Amino acid sequence: MRLTRTALAAVAVCTALAGAAACGGSGGAPGNSADAGTYTFWDPYPQFDGSSAWAKLVGTCGTRAGVTVKRTAYDTTDLGNKALLAAQQGNAPDVMLVDNPVVSTLVDAGILNKMTEVGVPTGSIQQNIIGAGVVGGAPYGVPIGANTLALYYNKNVLAAAHVDPASVTTWDALTAALRKVKAVGRKGITFSAIGTEEGSFQFLPWFWGAKGDLTHLDDADGQAALSLWKDWVDQGLAPNDVLNNTQTTSWQEFATGQYAFGENGTWQLANAKKAGFPYGVIAIPARDGGAAPAPTGGEFVTVPVQKDTARYATSAKIVSCLTSDANLLSTDTTLSYVAPTQSVQNQQTSAAAELKPWVEAVAAARGRTSDGLGTRYPVISQQLWGAVQAALSGSKSPASALEAAQKAAANHQS
């Protein structure tokens, strides 16, 4: 009997723990101190420690504004929820760098200030890059840089299959190239179709390249894009494990040297140089030719709402310092990002010519939450990656998968 009670207590405890941990109770986060001379700063760059150039830049910008900046780095998937919890507890950081699609969610939560309210000018930023941070016509952050997706190709594999990368400008040309590559015993293309935001991010260039509309997932254009991916997987032009690939594992596949094409981002440039084979980059083709709009990636500098509004003046100085042209150049070089302003982009391309296709890709790119989509995007995106998974795994046809996704997105209770 004693054993029984102990066991029951253990059971109660286990489940309580599991339930609470899985369903998010309240969690403390180190927040800002009321100290007027110390400003808190959060970013999603845990790869940069205190001695990195980025951390030093953050510190210097604080010193220039006459305060000490206390920087904390979080994992990027964690930062959005951390920010919500911190705001709930009333200790949001003074300045925060967040992934661009999270901005509209945080604005919806009412925890970000308009840039005009804190006095940070955003006029020089490219429209399509700042788009992800614009809600109701007002920008709520300044992009620190942008990245996007393109197709990396392996020159050796294409040469062996006698494919000219310059000819790959439409879907048909791309599929034909993949067939040729497969015919010589190499592998076609790898991408990430995993059931998370990454999967949607990678699918969007094809979806938009067919002129798909995120508010009508199931129209013929969307189906065409999903059918393209499905046919590749069915015909063995793309491996079956794309369903489980993150962008990192997809890159690892491409880096084996077996694949002709790999859909990946600007941030892999440094790894591409280490891959050990000659590579090139082309824009992702739209269905009928030209470059498809890819989604923009990259972070925004934001100023969360504080009780003490007097702090905004100093926060604005820190933001302006971080996004000044000179600092953007060094930051975006470190991050391997494309700068959000024309003038810095010119400096980047003159320093490194290999960035040219990326600057063009960013110019054609689109924010995921742009065009007034805002917080409807996360809901749609979740259904979209679900449809991609259902179609590629063969549990539904592309048409019925997208139909179900559209229905679920439309019925979603906000």
Added chain:
Amino acid sequence: MTITHADGRQGPPAVPGGPDADPGSASARGSHDRRDRGGPWSSRTAAWAFLAPVIAYLGAFYAYPLYRNADLSLRHYTVRSFVQGDAPFSGWDNFHQVVRDATFATALRNTFVFTLASILFQYGIGLALAVFFNRNFRLAPTLRALFLIPWLLPLIVSASTWSWMLNSESGVVNYALHLMGFGKVDWLTSPSWALTSVIIANIWIGIPFNLVILYSGLQTIPAELYEAASLDGANTWQQFRRITFPLLRPVSAITVLLGLIYTLKVFDLIWIMTRGGPGDASSTLATWSYRLGFGSLLPAFGPGAAVGNILILIALLFGLLYIQVQRRQSR
């Protein structure tokens, strides 16, 4: 629960009563607790003082999170009302929403298949290994230690390793199948195999736990029983059937129950290996709850908490069932 129990058995240590103890309060207490015969007031205070840290701990880390989870599931949360803390009470709306969701039936079915299949094989293999190692042959301790490895590895390591091994393009499992002349299997990416794959990995992880507990249970069975049985001419199977298994029943019950609780809430293994995919093919209530709460850019805290609470209720149900069985056995 354990606390009151232990307290009831031993009672607070009696401090020699002082002559100046307040007789009024002593008699009042005497009516509550006859063992505390007119002890000084400080003895009761001391008892509470000893209890206070535990009560505070249980309250802060178990009761409050549970309350918060229940509260989350009964309110209509948006990101804005989450921050401002003014979410309107919405009764059972979140529960209605998740139960009507197409994922619910799949997740519930997967949870039961995952749990029952895991427990069955973990227990069966664990028991077989425990009986095997109980013979104490040479190298037995070494081999037993080797079997503990899955338990010692961090879950992220074992889950990632399984995920690599089962990769449909470059995994070692498909390579072995290929060498044996079989076609490739899309372990993690086919809707018909994904659940099986995570179950296999979970069985492997759960065997050591069953092995250790059942092995220690076997040690408590007196060797004379086996000697007597063999004198009576019982063969090995009969010995297992008539001695080992019945005498192991209390230990088995606790092993299976704890396994049940562990397995119901398994999240990390599935998340790392398949993210609950493809589609919902390997989603369980635990992964679905996480996905609702944290898996997208726009968290749905209310429905996520509702699924978590359903999971807690299921676990509680099994706990009560276990107690019922125990009561019947002890009568």
